[in-house]
Each structure stands twice: as C-alpha cells, then as structure tokens.
Amino acid sequence: MFYFKINSIAMNQRQEHMKTNFTDFHIPHSKRAYRPQEQESGVRRDEMRRGATACKQYNSEIIMNKPADKINFCGFLNTEKLLKSDGLKKVLDFANNQQLVFDATFALLLTCILRPLSIISLPSKKNKEDMKYASAHSIASGLIGFAISTAIFAPISSGIKKFTDTAQGKALKQAGKGLGRVPDIITAVPKGILTVALIPPILKYVFGIEKKGKKDATPAVPPLDYSLLNFKSSSLKTGQFASFKGGVY
Amino acid sequence: MKITPLNQNIYNKTRNVTFGAKWHPTNNAAYRTIADATANGCARLMSTKSALKVADFVNRHTNKKPGLLNTHLIVLGSTLLSGFYIIKTLNNKDMDEKRRKTLALNQTLVYGVSTILAYAFDNWAMKKIDKVADKFVELNKDGDVTILKKFYPLEKEIQKANPQELVELYSKQIEKWKGAFGLAKSIMIGGLVYRFIAPVVVTPIANAISNKLQANKQAGQQPKKA
Numbered sequence: 001m002f003y004f005k006i007n008s009i010a011m012n013q014r015q016e017h018m019k020t021n022f023t024d025f026h027i028p029h030s031k032r033a034y035r036p037q038e039q040e041s042g043v044r045r046d047e048m049r050r051g052a053t054a055c056k057q058y059n060s061e062i063i064m065n066k067p068a069d070k071i072n073f074c075g076f077l078n079t080e081k082l083l084k085s086d087g088l089k090k091v092l093d094f095a096n097n098q099q100l101v102f103d104a105t106f107a108l109l110l111t112c113i114l115r116p117l118s119i120i121s122l123p124s125k126k127n128k129e130d131m132k133y134a135s136a137h138s139i140a141s142g143l144i145g146f147a148i149s150t151a152i153f154a155p156i157s158s159g160i161k162k163f164t165d166t167a168q169g170k171a172l173k174q175a176g177k178g179l180g181r182v183p184d185i186i187t188a189v190p191k192g193i194l195t196v197a198l199i200p201p202i203l204k205y206v207f208g209i210e211k212k213g214k215k216d217a218t219p220a221v222p223p224l225d226y227s228l229l230n231f232k233s234s235s236l237k238t239g240q241f242a243s244f245k246g247g248v249y
Numbered sequence: 250m251k252i253t254p255l256n257q258n259i260y261n262k263t264r265n266v267t268f269g270a271k272w273h274p275t276n277n278a279a280y281r282t283i284a285d286a287t288a289n290g291c292a293r294l295m296s297t298k299s300a301l302k303v304a305d306f307v308n309r310h311t312n313k314k315p316g317l318l319n320t321h322l323i324v325l326g327s328t329l330l331s332g333f334y335i336i337k338t339l340n341n342k343d344m345d346e347k348r349r350k351t352l353a354l355n356q357t358l359v360y361g362v363s364t365i366l367a368y369a370f371d372n373w374a375m376k377k378i379d380k381v382a383d384k385f386v387e388l389n390k391d392g393d394v395t396i397l398k399k400f401y402p403l404e405k406e407i408q409k410a411n412p413q414e415l416v417e418l419y420s421k422q423i424e425k426w427k428g429a430f431g432l433a434k435s436i437m438i439g440g441l442v443y444r445f446i447a448p449v450v451v452t453p454i455a456n457a458i459s460n461k462l463q464a465n466k467q468a469g470q471q472p473k474k475a
Binding site: 079080083084086088089090091092093095096099102103106107110111114115118119122138154155156158159160162163166168169172173174175176177178179181182184185188189192 | 279280281283284285286287288290291292295296303304305307308311312315318319322323325326327329330333334381384385388389392396400425426428429430432433436437439440441444445448449
C-alpha cells in the first residue's frame with residue numbers, strides 16, 4: 001500500500017523545537033507542548049487558532065492551507081533525487097549526442113510496449129486474431145526501425161556531433177543544433193519503404209503470424225455426404241444407383 | 250646448452266588482448282571512419298554559400314522560440330513520409346477509385362491532426378520543461394565535478410584537466426545538459442504523437458470522418474443520377 005511521507009514545515013519546526021528547548025527536559029518528548037516564539041507586539045497564541053493569517057506574525061510561520069512542498073511516494077518518485085541522479089545525466093547525454101538513436105529508442109518503447117498494450121486493452125470490434133496481428137505488426141515495425149536507425153545513424157550522428165563541437169559548428173548556433181535531424185529527413189522515405197517491406201517476412205518467420213485473406217461466403221469444396229460413401233443412404237436404392245453393379249466412384 | 254631467461258617470452262607470444270576493456274563504438278574502425286567522413290562532409294557542406302543562407306534563415310526564425318526547431322524538423326520529416334504514402338495510395342491501381350480516395354483522405358486527416366497535436370503539446374510542455382531544467386541546474390550546479398571523469402573516460406581534455414579546469418568544464422556541461430531537456434522533450438512529444446496517439450486515437454476518428462464524408466458525397470450524388 002502506498003502512503004504519503006509529508007515533510008511539512010510545521011512538523012520540522014516542532015522537531016527542531018523539541019531538540020533545542022532544554023527547559024522542558026523533565027517532561028517526556030511526546031507530552032511537551034509546542035510553543036512558538038511570540039514577537040514583542042504580543043499577539044496572543046489563541047489568535048493563532050483562528051486561521052493562517054494570524055500565524056504569519058510569529059517567527060515560526062505555521063502554514064496550514066498550503067500543500068506540502070516535498071512529497072515522495074515511498075521514495076518511488078522523488079523529483080529532487082531524480083534530477084540529481086547520474087542516470088538522468090546519461091539520458092540527457094544520449095539525447096544530445098545521438099538524437100536519432102534516442103528517437104528510435106523511444107519509438108521502440110512506444111511500439112513494443114505501450115501500443116500493443118493499448119491495442120489489446122482498448123475495446124475494439126476486431127477479433128482477437130486481428131488484434132494479435134496488429135500488436136505483432138507494431139512490435140515488428142519498432143524493432144526494424146530501431147535496428148535500421150542504430151546501424152545507419154549512430155556513426156552519422158557521432159560525425160555530426162563532432163562537427164558541431166568545432167568552431168565552425170558552434171558559429172552556426174541554432175542551425176547547427178538542427179543539423180542532427182537532417183539525415184532522418186533525407187532518409188525518411190527510403191526508411192519507411194524498407195520498414196514496410198520487412199514487416200511481413202519478420203511477422204511470418206520470427207513471430208509465426210501471417211495475415212489471412214478474407215474468408216469466402218461459400219467454401220471451395222462442397223461438403224461430402226458420407227452416408228453415400230458408406231452405402232447407407234436411401235438414395236442408393238433409387239435412380240441410377242439401383243442398377244450400379246461394381247466399382248467405387 | 251641453451252639457457253633462456255625466465256622473462257624471455259619466446260614460447261608464449263603475447264597477443265594484443267585487453268582484459269576488462271568495455272566495447273565502445275569509437276573503438277571500432279568502421280564506426281570512426283564513417284563518423285570522420287560525416288564530420289568532414291558537414292564541414293565542407295556548411296562552408297557553401299547556400300548552406301550558410303539556410304542556416305541564417307533558420308537562426309532568424311528560431312530566435313524567439315529556439316525549442317520549436319526540433320518540432321519543425323520532426324513535422325517536416327513526417328510531411329515527406331505522409332506525402333509519399335498519400336501519393337502512392339492515389340496512384341495505386343490495385344484499389345478502386347473510391348477506396349483510394351477514402352484511404353488518402355484518411356491519411357491526410359491523420360497527418361493534419363497529428364501535426365496540430367505535436368505543436369500543441371510542444372507549446373504546452375515548453376514552459377514546464379524550462380522550470381524543470383532550471384531546477385536541474387539549481388540542484389546540480391554545486392555537484393561533484395569528478396563525475397565528468399567517470400562519464401567521459403575517452404575525453405582527453407577532461408581526463409587531463411586539473412581541479413580548476415574541471416570546475417569550468419562542469420559548468421559548461423551543466424549548460425549542455427540543460428539544453429538537452431528541450432531536445433528530449435521535442436523528440437519524445439513527436440514520437441508520442443506520431444507513433445502512439447495518431448495510430449491508436451486519431452486513426453479510428455479519421456476513419457469515421459472519412460466514411461461519413463464519402464457517405465454524404467454519395468447521398469449528394471444519387472439524386473443527380475436519378
């Protein structure tokens with residue numbers, strides 16, 4: 001179960017007061033009253049109970065209406081910790097140095113995880129086979145796009161980064177930063193054609209899924225009357241079969 | 250009798266083997282060749298007059314909102330790809346004319362809505378990302394500068410830097426990391442819109458709209474035929 005660990009200012013100040021106020025040492029911690037320091041203007045403590053506005057005249061500034069500034073959900077999402085982490089810096093480096101591969105990596109996460117989950121979970125009129133095919137199609141397109149982008153664009157992105165770090169590259173300013181996406185624009189159409197062309201064989205040979213054509217209303221072969229073959233049908237006694245003498249048709 | 254010293258390694262020739270060295274792309278000769286060729290090609294290309302004119306045009310128009318440049322480029326790429334698919338659909342002789350037009354209309358609607366969404370999300374995210382980037386700089390400006398040596402083991406400038414130089418390099422790196430926030434935001438929003446929102450959310454809506462438009466067109470044509 002999740003719980004909120006809220007570090008409110010009032011709680012911190014109470015703890016600080018408990019640590020430093022040595023006059024109450026004969027009283028247990030849990031039973032010591034929290035007495036904020038009053039200013040010389042002499043605002044009474046009972047006025048504090050009327051609302052947050054009275055509290056502002058005290059040095060302690062007990063803020064009751066504002067939500068807590070620091071929240072972490074069991075330590076799972078601590079924004080300060082995330083912003084200081086080495087992992088985030090490595091991701092930012094990756095985005096800066098290899099724009100196109102970063103784009104392909106993010107697309108891989110979307111097409112391999114998020115999109116198949118949404119295809120399966122959203123209510124749809126399609127049957128399960130079609131949904132399975134659509135999910136596999138999405139995964140295949142993500143994998144092929146990632147493989148092509150990484151193989152082709154990784155060294156090219158490194159080269160462009162190398163150029164933009166030189167004096168000539170820095171002189172281009174914003175245009176230099178946009179240079180990293182130019183290979184993707186130039187190869188957008190060929191890459192799309194290649195991806196679309198490679199999806200059916202990947203689906204067939206890697207995932208073992210093949211899109212079946214539409215089923216016809218009438219079957220190609222008419223259903224056999226097995227009673228006729230077993231010579232048990234009543235029609236054998238009438239018509240041409242009555243004079244049949246031998247052989248199997 | 251031939252006596253060989255123990256340290257004369259004539260029987261076990263040492264090979265060029267490194268233990269514990271991690272593979273890095275820059276260790277690969279083909280990778281380095283392509284990267285160097287690309288850098289040289291960019292240097293030659295960007296020294297031409299027409300390229301400098303284009304760069305000047307881009308700088309003038311992205312001065313006020315530099316974060317939108319990446320979104321413009323993503324939209325340009327998708328425009329080329331979508332345009333190609335629409336033209337291919339319209340010229341596809343395997344489909345009848347009605348089906349071709351319906352599919353082309355569907356693709357156009359998906360492209361149009363995706364482009365609008367990409368710009369809308371990017372604009373919305375810009376201010377929030379700027380706040381996050383400022384918070385990142387505030388939290389990390391007094392951080393440990395020696396992480397640069399850990400992150401960039403192959404950069405000679407960083408490895409040989411003394412503590413004072415390392416502090417300067419760290420402050421420059423913080424600015425680069427701050428700039429990467431906007432870049433990552435544009436790439437992620439573009440990817441989310443074109444690869445997730447468009448196929449999952451926009452396509453069914455575009456299908457319904459194009460089918461309705463075709464039905465209305467047929468209903469409008471029928472009295473004329475009678």
